[in-house]
Amino acid sequence: MFNRMQNQIPWWHGRFRGGGYRLTVARQAILNVLGKSDKHLSAEDIYLAVHKVYPAIGLTTVYRTLELLVQMKMVFKFDFGDKRARYELAEGVQGTKHHHHLVCSACGRIINYTDFIDKEIELLNQTEKGLQEKFNFKITNHIIQFYGLCDKCQKNG
Amino acid sequence: MFNRMQNQIPWWHGRFRGGGYRLTVARQAILNVLGKSDKHLSAEDIYLAVHKVYPAIGLTTVYRTLELLVQMKMVFKFDFGDKRARYELAEGVQGTKHHHHLVCSACGRIINYTDFIDKEIELLNQTEKGLQEKFNFKITNHIIQFYGLCDKCQKNG
DNA sequence: ATTGAATATGAAAACCATTATCAATAACGG
DNA sequence: CCGTTATTGATAATGGTTTTCATATTCAAT
The missing domain is CATH 1.10.10.10 (Winged helix-like DNA-binding domain superfamily/Winged helix DNA-binding domain)
Structure with a gap:
């Protein structure tokens, strides 16, 4: 022990x-x-x-x-x-959850979000399947990311 | 003239x-x-x-x-x-159409696709709205991209 | 535990796309 | 055509990432 x-x-x-x-x-x-x-x-x-x-x-x-x-x-x-x-x-790995990122263009702050993820995944899967068939592309991964201004940077901008 | x-x-x-x-x-x-x-x-x-x-x-x-x-x-x-x-x-600009990209990780080839774009845009808009409300983030743009192997690189790999 | 062969490492130099510098040039309102 | 000011080109600098190569470490076999 x-x-x-x-x-x-x-x-x-x-x-x-x-x-x-x-x-x-x-x-x-x-x-x-x-x-x-x-x-x-x-x-x-x-x-x-x-x-x-x-x-x-x-x-x-x-x-x-x-x-x-x-x-x-x-x-x-x-x-x-x-x-x-x-x-x-x-x-x-180690229980990490699937999430996407929200990036502030001004200060570089990054927010992980898991909201809306289910619908995103669903659409992504559909699109991947469609693309595989149409272009004979074997898709391995994707990137989805949003950029903008976080609340602080909106005030200071 | x-x-x-x-x-x-x-x-x-x-x-x-x-x-x-x-x-x-x-x-x-x-x-x-x-x-x-x-x-x-x-x-x-x-x-x-x-x-x-x-x-x-x-x-x-x-x-x-x-x-x-x-x-x-x-x-x-x-x-x-x-x-x-x-x-x-x-x-x-100059009639350029909205499209997204499909990138081959092996040879770097890039395919523009406009298929499935409408649903993507719709989802993106919904997600943007949701994120703006939840995180008070002012979203200015997004990135969505797929990576994989093109038909040629699948054969040669 | 010890050893040996192959992998992994660290320090330093090399890389290379992009930026900054600064004197010379070009755009355009008057 | 002129003068002001934005723009440009050659060059040097930047800075994250990779290479190089001699040394150190891992680990299977002993």
Whole structure:
């Protein structure tokens, strides 16, 4: 019973070993950061958070690991138009819910919303099916995003 | 009747002068390129096309002009995930139809589609209204895009 | 536990689309 | 035609992301 937490194999162990990848300190640290955050972290955000616990882990490794995690479909990569990529745990991983984003063009604030999602998904599925048939395109993913001004920026603008 | 084409004031004349902007050779050349192309040009694509006719026009001017045109809402700027921005004439300008994009992740091919658009627009409008009310967000625009593999890349993959 | 082979990492340099700088040029109202 | 002021081009700078390459780590086999 003692030492249970430390020695327990984390849920992602199989995902790595199964894919032929090694389970390194850096990769676990990065996944931990992503798992604890409420999202939209840039590579540098993640680097800084990881750096507090493991100062030896470099920014290059963060980039490389994120690329790997995206490829493994454990992480989603987003572009909110502010020149830096943003990352968050993929839907389903660690109970992450499907959601879309609302981005303030002025201050960069990002709101996750899950409202109206059901209808969106439904339409998306229909459209995907239609597009697959018409263009013989095998659709793997989609992006839906809204841009605008948040309440604060409307007042200050 | 003679010289009619050359001397006619182009449709965009008023848009510039009305906004306090000058109607320069570079700006007209860039608009011409955008108007003749069937879309998704990068800044460099545009620069090269313009360069054939006006070798003196530099890449910097192309970037600056595109920025201006986007701000004037005459041009849309897109990101298809290949590190370079893409531009096309805005909806309504020169009869451009509203459409969305289907992007091949493998070869970068982009297909415009107008099918299913009506339902998409309808849903988007509903969602926008809902989001405005719930989050007090003033929505200005949206992005909807599908990614996948085109028929060729499915075979070669 | 130790070892060896292959993967993963860090520091630094390279990349490359886009922006900023600044002196020279062009647009256009008068 | 002139003068004012926006616009431009060459060049340098920026900054997030990738490459490079020598070193360190993982982990299966011993």
